[in-house]
Amino acid sequence: MKHHNCTHDCQGSCECGLCCTKINSFGVIRSGIEILRDVNLHIHCGDLTAIIGPNGAGKSTLLKAILGDIPHTGELLFLDAKDEGTIRPSMGYVPQKLDLDASSPTSVLDLFAAAQTKIPIWFTYPKKIRERVKKSLAKTQGEHLIDKRLGALSGGELQRVLLALSLDPIPHLLLLDEPVSGIDQRGLELFYKTVSSLRENYDLSIILVSHDLNLVAEYADRVAFVNNKTIECVGTPQEVFSNQKVIQTFGLDWAKRYQRDEKDRVDNAHLV
Numbered sequence: 001m002k003h004h005n006c007t008h009d010c011q012g013s014c015e016c017g018l019c020c021t022k023i024n025s026f027g028v029i030r031s032g033i034e035i036l037r038d039v040n041l042h043i044h045c046g047d048l049t050a051i052i053g054p055n056g057a058g059k060s061t062l063l064k065a066i067l068g069d070i071p072h073t074g075e076l077l078f079l080d081a082k083d084e085g086t087i088r089p090s091m092g093y094v095p096q097k098l099d100l101d102a103s104s105p106t107s108v109l110d111l112f113a114a115a116q117t118k119i120p121i122w123f124t125y126p127k128k129i130r131e132r133v134k135k136s137l138a139k140t141q142g143e144h145l146i147d148k149r150l151g152a153l154s155g156g157e158l159q160r161v162l163l164a165l166s167l168d169p170i171p172h173l174l175l176l177d178e179p180v181s182g183i184d185q186r187g188l189e190l191f192y193k194t195v196s197s198l199r200e201n202y203d204l205s206i207i208l209v210s211h212d213l214n215l216v217a218e219y220a221d222r223v224a225f226v227n228n229k230t231i232e233c234v235g236t237p238q239e240v241f242s243n244q245k246v247i248q249t250f251g252l253d254w255a256k257r258y259q260r261d262e263k264d265r266v267d268n269a270h271l272v
Helices: 059-067 108-116 127-138 155-166 185-202 213-219 237-241 244-250 252-271
Strands: 018-030 033-044 048-052 073-080 091-094 173-177 205-209 222-227 230-235
Touching (some): 033 205, 048 185, 059 091, 059 205, 091 155, 108 127, 108 155, 127 155, 155 185, 185 205, 213 237, 213 252, 230 237, 230 244, 244 252
Parallel strands (some): 048 205, 091 173, 173 205
Antiparallel strands (some): 018 033
């Protein structure tokens, strides 16, 4: 859907007024080494934009630069729906992994309380804090994990907890950096379904770095292919996955599997 006041050809507009995120002539140099150059990307509000590419292409660096963790050249613009200027949106972030001490007694509730309040985590929490955390965890179907130790969580459970934490409060822009690496297929599908539901329910702009190309094809609105230090192509999953540079990078066998899967998706959609 397009906001009636938006002048940027976006697909939606957040209630906060964020219309789109524009990355113009973006570059990153670290320790004298060029990581990214001339990156241009327009991220529509309400869209899930997947960033794909070979290992070492600079995908995670791009997310960290958007977050402001590392310096960059070029423009990073967060535009409002009425084109009245640039705003600074709130951002949620889920990293690739979180190093934890498996023997630590720290619980999921402790993690949320430490992030959201000034109450020392060894105190007993007021009921209102516990209810707030349960409400946050419910967004990712994780409310039953509230008292579980962080070190006892499975990979999929931990990612659901981190995703819920990144959504409290609901951000304008959600950045996910390979958030499901090492998770089994069932966990993968649950995570992608959850993210897709969040996008629809809260009209979030989501940038997702991923190697799960089949799930990207199913859930992403747009895909950006990062290679040779820049974005070599961007478009719908069908457009990008038909690009010869993408096929050369991921292999002909993958391309044939994708084409079969895409045909099945189209056939199944006609049956619904």
